[in-house]
Structures are given as structure tokens and as C-alpha cells.
Amino acid sequence: MVARADASHIGSALSITDIVAVLYSGALRVDPAEPRMPGRDRFILSKGHACVAIYAALAETGFFPRELLKSYGTDQSPLMAHISHKVPGAEFSAGALGHGLSFGTGKALAAARRGFDWRTVVLMSDGEMAEGSNWEAMMFAAHHRLDRLTAIIDYNKLQSLGTVADTLGLEPLAAKLTAFGWTVREVDGHDHAALATVLSPTRWEAGKPQALIAHTTKGKGVGFMENRVEWHYKSPNPEQLAEALAGLAENGDA
Amino acid sequence: MRSAFIEELVALAAVHDNIALIVGDLGFGVIEPFADRFPDRFFNAGVAEQNMASMAAGMASEGYHVFTYSIANFPTFRCAEQIRNDIAYHGLPVTTVAVGAGLAYGSLGYSHHAVQDYALMRAMPGMMIAAPGDPLEVRACLRWLVANPGPSYLRLGKSGDPRFHDAVPDIEPGKWLTLRDGDRILLSTGAALGAALARAQSSHQGFGVCSLPLWGMATKASQLDQASTAQTVIAMEDHLADGGFGSWLWEAVSADPAIAARISSIALSDTVCGQVGSQAALNAIGGLTCTQ
Numbered sequence: 001m002v003a004r005a006d007a008s009h010i011g012s013a014l015s016i017t018d019i020v021a022v023l024y025s026g027a028l029r030v031d032p033a034e035p036r037m038p039g040r041d042r043f044i045l046s047k048g049h050a051c052v053a054i055y056a057a058l059a060e061t062g063f064f065p066r067e068l069l070k071s072y073g074t075d076q077s078p079l080m081a082h083i084s085h086k087v088p089g090a091e092f093s094a095g096a097l098g099h100g101l102s103f104g105t106g107k108a109l110a111a112a113r114r115g116f117d118w119r120t121v122v123l124m125s126d127g128e129m130a131e132g133s134n135w136e137a138m139m140f141a142a143h144h145r146l147d148r149l150t151a152i153i154d155y156n157k158l159q160s161l162g163t164v165a166d167t168l169g170l171e172p173l174a175a176k177l178t179a180f181g182w183t184v185r186e187v188d189g190h191d192h193a194a195l196a197t198v199l200s201p202t203r204w205e206a207g208k209p210q211a212l213i214a215h216t217t218k219g220k221g222v223g224f225m226e227n228r229v230e231w232h233y234k235s236p237n238p239e240q241l242a243e244a245l246a247g248l249a250e251n252g253d254a
Numbered sequence: 255m256r257s258a259f260i261e262e263l264v265a266l267a268a269v270h271d272n273i274a275l276i277v278g279d280l281g282f283g284v285i286e287p288f289a290d291r292f293p294d295r296f297f298n299a300g301v302a303e304q305n306m307a308s309m310a311a312g313m314a315s316e317g318y319h320v321f322t323y324s325i326a327n328f329p330t331f332r333c334a335e336q337i338r339n340d341i342a343y344h345g346l347p348v349t350t351v352a353v354g355a356g357l358a359y360g361s362l363g364y365s366h367h368a369v370q371d372y373a374l375m376r377a378m379p380g381m382m383i384a385a386p387g388d389p390l391e392v393r394a395c396l397r398w399l400v401a402n403p404g405p406s407y408l409r410l411g412k413s414g415d416p417r418f419h420d421a422v423p424d425i426e427p428g429k430w431l432t433l434r435d436g437d438r439i440l441l442s443t444g445a446a447l448g449a450a451l452a453r454a455q456s457s458h459q460g461f462g463v464c465s466l467p468l469w470g471m472a473t474k475a476s477q478l479d480q481a482s483t484a485q486t487v488i489a490m491e492d493h494l495a496d497g498g499f500g501s502w503l504w505e506a507v508s509a510d511p512a513i514a515a516r517i518s519s520i521a522l523s524d525t526v527c528g529q530v531g532s533q534a535a536l537n538a539i540g541g542l543t544c545t546q
Contacts, residue, residue: 085344091315099335099336102304102312103311103312105308105309106309107312107316109312110312110313113294114316133304136299136300136302140302140309
């Protein structure tokens with residue numbers, strides 16, 4: 001998709017692919033036959049630039065035909081290069097960072113006030129934690145005890161121009177989130193079994209919103225992309241695409 | 255306008271159980287009737303307008319019609335991108351309410367002077383601007399907004415604004431409300447209505463006065479026919495001329511140069527920016543009201 005569209009952000013998408021795979025293979029209560037099912041879990045991709053991972057998961061699980069993926073990033077395609085709420089199964093259009101958690105907090109608040117048990121799950125990037133709006137949402141969600149809200153932070157430790165640590169360091173991240181009143185867990189963001197366990201519907205702690213720090217590798221699965229800032233921007237050429245797919249096939253991930 | 259707003263909102267919320275109010279830690283002495291009666295639908299987002307706006311969008315996506323409430327520029331400019339992307343682009347029923355619009359908080363300084371808000375809000379497709387000219391237009395606007403939920407901006411004056419209508423008027427988007435007949439028209443939006451009526455008795459004797467409380471990008475098409483019935487139309491607003499109501503009106507009729515030539519505007523000059531004083535003093539300095 002990315003190569004065909006000559007698009008960016010493949011590194012960001014590969015970073016969350018395992019998380020998304022676990023979410024859409026059972027962790028989330030969703031139904032491709034009824035994308036707007038009232039009792040569904042609400043999934044929000046706040047790092048909208050990584051949308052190819054979601055589009056692939058939605059196609060794979062039957063929200064729309066796989067054939068549509070070929071239109072990604074082309075003129076007037078519904079699959080624009082940031083997540084779009086006009087795509088079946090996508091709740092929210094993002095692209096500007098620091099919006100998804102607040103939007104999700106509103107959804108979780110609506111569910112809480114109306115006594116619904118469905119979950120709101122927001123997948124965020126590490127770099128976007130510098131947006132102040134996220135910390136506004138953190139305060140609100142904790143104050144209102146929104147314990148059906150889960151924020152997953154894709155902590156691949158790289159952002160646009162370099163490492164997170166060299167840009168605006170997040171550490172001690174878990175302590176910060178805990179201090180903001182959230183219950184916090186950390187996980188290997190590429191370990192499907194661990195992700196499936198921690199993302200199950202069971203509350204971690206009554207009365208507290210949940211933050212999952214997922215330690216990930218940007219560009220995961222493609223050796224020459226892993227931990228390389230330039231793959232936030234570059235699109236693979238045909239040779240690179242073949243090499244990437246061959247590598248994934250060898251590892252049984254393609 | 256503030257008390258008309260909260261009275262009407264409470265009355266509407268009693269009928270519509272999806273109406274919610276989120277305040278940005280402002281509204282002391284105003285919002286209590288709603289908070290007391292509908293505690294499950296009232297929230298104080300704290301001093302955090304970006305989260306307030308996005309969260310309102312999230313609630314609206316689950317069936318609520320959310321009113322966000324703060325003063326001057328805080329619920330608009332502070333969270334402009336949240337309104338643009340999360341509310342307007344998603345087409346969600348969130349009404350952003352700003353009190354103290356124009357120069358109502360004149361003595362509090364530039365931070366509290368809401369004189370560029372039309373420019374911001376009218377640049378958003380699908381955004382309905384509700385700028386009532388008196389407390390009865392406030393009620394009319396609220397009733398319309400609740401009956402037609404969508405992205406909207408309600409621009410309110412302050413307390414103690416005079417009434418210019420005898421009863422709650424019937425309003426529709428883009429339609430001028432006539433207060434005084436005339437071939438030449440002072441067409442006001444928002445709290446400039448008092449200034450328009452005053453000018454019709456002083457500097458602009460013989461002019462009719464109309465108010466346009468509901469407008470936006472989507473209502474431009476209805477302006478040419480109305481403008482064509484007048485010899486002259488002077489748009490009036492307590493907002494800077496740049497990007498304001500007069501600009502909007504001129505753009506709306508510009509396809510017909512003969513009609514466009516009849517349009518002019520009385521708006522605030524940028525000389526008012528940075529000045530401090532009462533609303534009346536600043537409206538005079540800015541050129542909205544007559545100074546004789």
C-alpha cells in the first residue's frame with residue numbers, strides 16, 4: 001500500500017502492527033457486519049499517520065473488501081493517508097496529534113454517564129505525548145474515574161527528527177502516568193500473547209483509566225527500516241519492497 | 255444575553271435529554287441552574303479548552319448535543335484546531351458558546367477582546383454562526399440550534415443587554431430580520447444591533463435596520479436576493495473588518511458587481527486593538543458607534 005502510493009510513515013505503521021493485530025483478532029469487541037454496532041468497543045487511532053496498519057486490519061477482518069486497499073493514498077480514495085472516519089470501522093479522523101485521547105475521553109464519559117460497558121481504546125504515539133492536550137485529557141479521565149478508557153502508547157522511542165530521549169524526554173513515563181491517576185502497565189508491543197492478556201476486557205483497577213506503555217521498534221520486521229528515522233518519511237522502492245516482503249516471509253510474518 | 259442563554263438552555267434540556275453542558279471553569283453565577291438541575295449532563299472541564307472541545311466532539315459522536323461554554327477567545331482560538339478537525343470536520347453537534355463577545359470585557363484587555371472570532375469560525379465548512387442581537391434572538395438561536403444539531407458557534411454579549419424585539423423572533427439561517435423598514439439598510443449581526451439602531455436615529459437617519467443572527471459559509475447563497483432589494487446595505491459588526499461579517503456579505507454577493515457595489519461595512523478598526531476601556535468607549539474608538 002505504502003509503496004504503491006509512494007507514501008510515508010511505514011515505520012510508524014510497522015511499529016503498531018502487532019498491537020493492531022491483537023486488537024482486531026479478538027481483544028476488541030467489533031463486528032465487521034455491523035461497523036456501528038451500539039455495544040462495540042471504540043478504537044481510536046490518535047497517531048493517524050500510521051493508518052495503513054488499521055486499514056489492513058479492517059480489510060483483513062472484513063470491514064471492507066481487500067481490493068480497496070490498492071486505492072490507498074490515490075486521488076479521491078476513501079483510504080486517505082491519515083486515518084479517516086469515513087472508512088467503515090474507523091471511528092475518528094486524526095492527523096493532527098494530541099486529539100485522539102481527548103476525543104476518546106469524551107466517548108468514555110458518554111458511556112460512563114449512560115451506564116454502558118463498552119471500552120474506548122486510544123492508540124497514541126510517544127512523540128505526541130508532548131502535546132499538552134493529552135495531559136489535559138489525562139487529568140480529566142482520572143478525575144472522572146473513566147476505567148473503561150485505555151490509552152496505548154506506542155513507545156518506539158523515535159520521533160520525527162531523532163530519538164524521543166533527545167527531543168523531549170518522556171522518562172519517567174510510567175511514573176508520570178501513575179502520578180496523573182492512571183493505572184499503568186508495560187508490555188513488549190510485539191509479543192502477541194502478552195498483548196492479548198493485557199488488552200483483555202478485564203479492568204486492571206476499578207475507577208482508574210488504563211495506560212499501556214507498549215515498548216516497540218519503529219519499522220519492526222523489516223531489518224533495514226528498524227530504528228531508522230528516515231523511514232518516517234521514505235517510501236520503499238520496488239527493490240526495497242521485495243526485500244522487505246521477502247524478509248517478512250522468511251520470518252513467517254508476511 | 256447570558257441569563258437568556260441559560261434559561262433557554264435549561265428549558266430545552268428538560269425536553270431533550272441529550273443536551274449536555276461543559277464549561278471551561280467559567281460561568282459563576284450563570285450556569286448553576288443547569289448544573290443543579292442536570293448534574294449528570296454538566297461537566298467542568300477545568301482550565302483546559304483543548305480537551306474540552308475534543309471531548310465535546312467525542313460525546314457528540316455518542317449522541318449528545320454538547321454546549322461548551324467559556325468567555326471571549328478561550329473556547330475558540332485556544333482550541334481552534336480541535337473545533338476545525340474534531341467538531342466541524344466530523345460534522346458533530348457541538349455548540350461552542352463564547353460570552354463577552356466583541357468588546358464586552360473591554361477593561362480586561364486584549365486577551366479578552368473577541369474581535370476576530372467570526373474570521374476564525376466562518377472559515378470552517380459546515381459551521382453555523384449564531385450571533386444574536388438581543389436576548390430574544392438568543393432564545394431563537396438556541397431553539398434553532400437544538401432543532402438542527404450540528405457544528406455551531408453561539409456568540410453572546412454579556413448580562414443586561416437590551417431587548418430590541420417584542421417577542422422571540424422566527425429565524426432561519428441567512429435570513430435578515432427586519433426591525434425597521436427602509437430602502438437603505440443597516441444590516442447587523444451579533445451585539446452590534448444596538449449600535450445599528452442608534453445609527454438609524456443619528457448618523458444614518460432614514461435607514462432601515464435588519465439583524466442576521468444565523469449565518470456561515472453555507473448561507474452565502476441566500477444573500478444576493480436579499481441584498482438586491484436594497485439600495486444600500488451597510489454591514490455592522492463588533493468585530494474587526496478583516497475576515498468579519500461585512501467581508502462575508504461582500505463575498506456572498508460579489509458574483510453580481512452591481513449589487514456588490516451597494517455593500518459597505520461599519521466594523522471595528524484595528525486601532526482598538528490594545529486599548530482598554532468600557533465597551534461603549536472602545537466601540538466608539540473602534541468606529542462602530544457614533545462619537546458625537
